Amino acid sequence: MALARAICLGEIVIDCFAQQSGLSGSEVTNWIPLPGGAPANVACGLVKLGAQADFIGAVGSDHWGTALIRLLADMGVGYSGVQTRMKAPTRQVFVTRNQQGDHTFAGFSENDPTVFADAHLFADAIDPMLFVGASFLVLGTVSLAYEDTRQSVDQAVRLAAGQGMTVLVDVNWRPMFWPHPAEAPGRVYDLIKQAQFLKVSTDEAEWLFGTQSAGAIARQLPHLQGVLVTAGAEGCHYWIMGNAGTIPGFLVDVEETTGAGDAFTAGFVRQLMHTGVACMRDEAIARKAVVYASAVAALTTTRPGAIAALPTPKEIEVFLYLNSSLSE
Template sequence: MTKPRVLCLGEILYDFLADQAGLPLEQVQSWTPYPGGAPANVACGLAKLGTTSGFIGCIGEDDLGNSLVDLLQKVGVDGTGIQRHPTAPTRAVYVVRSETGDRTFAGFGKHDTSVFADTHLQASKLPVSLFEDAEFLVLGTLEMAYPDSREAIQQALELADQYYLKVLLDVNWRPVFWTDPAIAPAIIHDLVERADFLKLSDEEAEWLYETTDAGVIAHRVGSLEGVLVTGGEKGCAYCLSGHEGRVPAFAVEVEDTTGAGDSFAAGLLHQLCRRGIQSLQDPVVARDMVLYASAMGALTATRPGAIAAQPTAAEVEAFLYLQQQPG
């Protein structure tokens, strides 16, 4: 397999989506499992678009874990960085859906958040060879909630510095993953200082920076090459190499928003790999990259699941072509 250009580190899991939309957790009668986990979603989205990717994370030695390894292999994601834990289970998350397709994370069944295998990712077992050839490292913040995986992220950042990888951080705030959510903001702010690109939702932007203005956030952090603030149906505000703008959301029939933001990140990274970071100096190219990422996210929201719903590059390009036609 060709060495991955993008490494995605963090959680891979199963989202158990409520079959009955609009009902609270206790009233849901049945669930459908879909593979997910933000970094894994990004890795799979990239592979489907044709950009080589690798996933780094820890899963259990169980049936769920085995099926996720098989899925990554089938999609074409490099699994060299996968660690297996002999006793901790692979994470499963229960997700309830609104009538309009928006989802809410509703917990982990009978388990505490800290018992799952992903929390045990070992820094000492990160494959250095992957970092030698990669160009980007993708991180979320959920694994910063646990000591072992937090140490692994710090080690990954050291390797990214050593081998000149650019770091994209997607905040992906989910308080249910944190034993003590109050400690999260300071940890996340420190992590942002190590990133080159920051992606966050408008709610996360308000929470961390008290603004949804991408340019203001970029100025405040100072070290970022790009900030993207996604707002679902409100579109995306961005600041890339100093070029600020807003791309409106595409009008699509939403089935399920799970993983749409991760597909957005995959679309952006695919464009950065294809065109090069230096091309962001052109404001037209910068906007085109965000348009492409937005199309990737929009198409993912038209189907259920995260990885299962992701489009190919041909589908994204056909969608963008149709959007440009009159009438």
């Protein structure tokens, strides 16, 4: 049987992390550039977890864009869907952090968020053959902020539906990416209506649905097969095919939280690939999938860099063994 494959579409960027903690962006004197972007993080996470993944996005024809394509290749992520924009730079995102390791997005390398390559992913340049044989489509919502890339999201959803793929939306609300943030709720909600699985943080759940209850969200959107509401160190609330529960957070020494949510998404999709979506009707299997995703996220916070910090299957196996009270 062929291995399941996922397609992740959206932004791939350079995250510039403040080396000093507890300072504002204007006070930081040393930044460390690392690859990032939520859908790219998920694609890399899936491959590191032993799955197959392709990435669709756009980069500039600059040294950062070249470096990001090389990274995808080195990681083993399919990159034939990456478009290169000659007149738009690769986005640099500046990230500060507090003493607890929590991150704050401090700005971009240009003031206008629409000028970057990832805002100009062209739908007519997406190869439909890339979707043939794929099982999952993973989408964020940053892409909905820009006309070109929003059309690409629509195209990807149509192609996924034609192939019978499962669609997961990770809201990943980032208002600074949006030229007109007031437009976001409607666009995000419309995309969620076309997905089978939804991942939101507690803040995003309140923002979109007025509740942090995974079950209540599922009742608002009865077409969904699964809802995951992550609460950082406090864990995750879930509703999956009628199975509901809460997984408490793992206790780890946090170095950096950037990318933890993306790691969670990668871990959960990896479990969907491993068991098959239909098996999530089994209460124990559904719970195990959320525990696994939570472990991937927890381990990612113990090292810096959204992609570099992603754990291996062996690391997760050992971690779950040492934390067997949660993984049973």
